[in-house]
Amino acid sequence: MKYGFGVDLGGTTVKLAYFDTEGTLLDKWEIPTVTERGGEQILPDIARSIENYLSAHRIAKEDILGIGIGVPGPVDRKGNVNRCVNLGWGIFNVENALSKLTGFPVKAGNDANVAALGECWKGSGQGYTDMIMVTLGTGVGGGIIIGGNIVCGARGSAGEIGNMIINREETQVHTSGNRGCVEQYCSATGVVRLAKRYLAASDTPSALRQQDTITCKAVFDAAAAGDGAANAILEQFYALLGEFLANICTAFDPEAVIIGGGVSKAGCVMIDGFYPHFLKHVFHASKDVSFKLAALGNDAGAYGAFYLAVQAFC
Amino acid sequence: MKYGFGVDLGGTTVKLAYFDTEGTLLDKWEIPTVTERGGEQILPDIARSIENYLSAHRIAKEDILGIGIGVPGPVDRKGNVNRCVNLGWGIFNVENALSKLTGFPVKAGNDANVAALGECWKGSGQGYTDMIMVTLGTGVGGGIIIGGNIVCGARGSAGEIGNMIINREETQVHTSGNRGCVEQYCSATGVVRLAKRYLAASDTPSALRQQDTITCKAVFDAAAAGDGAANAILEQFYALLGEFLANICTAFDPEAVIIGGGVSKAGCVMIDGFYPHFLKHVFHASKDVSFKLAALGNDAGAYGAFYLAVQAFC
Numbered sequence: 001m002k003y004g005f006g007v008d009l010g011g012t013t014v015k016l017a018y019f020d021t022e023g024t025l026l027d028k029w030e031i032p033t034v035t036e037r038g039g040e041q042i043l044p045d046i047a048r049s050i051e052n053y054l055s056a057h058r059i060a061k062e063d064i065l066g067i068g069i070g071v072p073g074p075v076d077r078k079g080n081v082n083r084c085v086n087l088g089w090g091i092f093n094v095e096n097a098l099s100k101l102t103g104f105p106v107k108a109g110n111d112a113n114v115a116a117l118g119e120c121w122k123g124s125g126q127g128y129t130d131m132i133m134v135t136l137g138t139g140v141g142g143g144i145i146i147g148g149n150i151v152c153g154a155r156g157s158a159g160e161i162g163n164m165i166i167n168r169e170e171t172q173v174h175t176s177g178n179r180g181c182v183e184q185y186c187s188a189t190g191v192v193r194l195a196k197r198y199l200a201a202s203d204t205p206s207a208l209r210q211q212d213t214i215t216c217k218a219v220f221d222a223a224a225a226g227d228g229a230a231n232a233i234l235e236q237f238y239a240l241l242g243e244f245l246a247n248i249c250t251a252f253d254p255e256a257v258i259i260g261g262g263v264s265k266a267g268c269v270m271i272d273g274f275y276p277h278f279l280k281h282v283f284h285a286s287k288d289v290s291f292k293l294a295a296l297g298n299d300a301g302a303y304g305a306f307y308l309a310v311q312a313f314c
Numbered sequence: 315m316k317y318g319f320g321v322d323l324g325g326t327t328v329k330l331a332y333f334d335t336e337g338t339l340l341d342k343w344e345i346p347t348v349t350e351r352g353g354e355q356i357l358p359d360i361a362r363s364i365e366n367y368l369s370a371h372r373i374a375k376e377d378i379l380g381i382g383i384g385v386p387g388p389v390d391r392k393g394n395v396n397r398c399v400n401l402g403w404g405i406f407n408v409e410n411a412l413s414k415l416t417g418f419p420v421k422a423g424n425d426a427n428v429a430a431l432g433e434c435w436k437g438s439g440q441g442y443t444d445m446i447m448v449t450l451g452t453g454v455g456g457g458i459i460i461g462g463n464i465v466c467g468a469r470g471s472a473g474e475i476g477n478m479i480i481n482r483e484e485t486q487v488h489t490s491g492n493r494g495c496v497e498q499y500c501s502a503t504g505v506v507r508l509a510k511r512y513l514a515a516s517d518t519p520s521a522l523r524q525q526d527t528i529t530c531k532a533v534f535d536a537a538a539a540g541d542g543a544a545n546a547i548l549e550q551f552y553a554l555l556g557e558f559l560a561n562i563c564t565a566f567d568p569e570a571v572i573i574g575g576g577v578s579k580a581g582c583v584m585i586d587g588f589y590p591h592f593l594k595h596v597f598h599a600s601k602d603v604s605f606k607l608a609a610l611g612n613d614a615g616a617y618g619a620f621y622l623a624v625q626a627f628c
Contacts, residue, residue: 158566168553247478250475254468283474
């Protein structure tokens, strides 16, 4: 049996995990992401943390298969990153750079794509070879798995489905600079935006009006308690989410769609909410797509990152 | 050098072509598609036509690598077709069936996907490994190529991008039973529908009002001659097509999109028309997608079908 590391590199922390090649997560820890000076310290910090772990646990370098890393930006098939804005990074080959620092072979991928691969390997996507993961968090992320492999695209930005346009009539500009993209409606912040808009445009009484700050969770809680306005707001969310999921399933015809991220904590009620809208719009041949909630939470990225190394070096 | 056949099976005719494995189209011909009695005669007719060709040209069976076939319906990775409505077919393995009839190995794919593979092999998509073909004809077809291979999906219906929803406000029901899908706007019949709607809703004088039957070509011709209404109609078409193409490029991040079908005969003026709308909506990392007109016309299906056999048996 060999072992290795899965690294999930985020804008504020780096999650590291130690695995065996069968996919048992044996240990995990975090270090801060130091983004000063163009993020030049990030990879040396990761290399040092891995080296410290190996020596502290007296693990022989020969037992290590390699390292996988997920990074918050486009990564192409060859491991070239193309500006990770959150990290201050420019354009370079992250696989070669981390490999040089550690002496181990390295495979890299985009963080959302790698999380999808993690769910496919050891989470809710186990047993599927064609699946899509949609992460409904502060933003909307996505990862596409076909034949068991990440679809990374020509420039490493495939799966950016949160940036697909779903409402060309939108007047408000999103932080991405676009108008009417999925992320403006189907993220946690999107649900809050829909709620504020609905409450401003109507006089319907609602428990939400008593809140100082409306959160996504508050909207789901109020809806569950029978609040009419909250249910009307969620119905807008479900209609848009169902149509969006229908469109990606019509294009890809996957076996399953895995839903993760903070919004998915609402649970099966959310799937029940968007499913009729999905069915209404999806191409008839793809009606049997399974919808599942993600299982690995914040560990999905580390699992998927290490599985990149397993796929490449095993 | 080996040889083989590419078969493009349509609802009214079967196009057959004889190739060498380098992709030289050496000969081509057609036979009618006999759809009576559940289309049971179709594969025997194809087998007989191939056998006749071999004996008429004294070609040894040992020189034949195999046969590829594109069929008008979903085909999964293993060659199972799932109801080709136009042919009267149910559910069976078309690869096994045609192989039994001919004695040659057979690979099958969906016709639109196979045409995309043909353009990738020997048409405008040469040199690309990640590309999407969009066929704007009577309907809107699509094929997705990733890593040089067709994406066929879990049920063989990936690439059905003409069935993606682009306008949830649409009131008219499409022949597919859906409302607001791409095909309702971006096909030749879609352009005619947009034209009739525009002319009915406005008093703008237009040369199109003098025509007994408005065709897609007539709209493009009138626009080129400076007709204001025709240009306004095409602007609606371009806005929807550009947004749709932006969405699929945001999801897949391809190197190139190849545009084929009757509408693409309008030529580069069409690409110039939708391109600003594409740029407005696409995710920034995928802005450099190349757009090209298809090169192989009606032969794309036969090329792609035979290339399926080359990929599988060479």
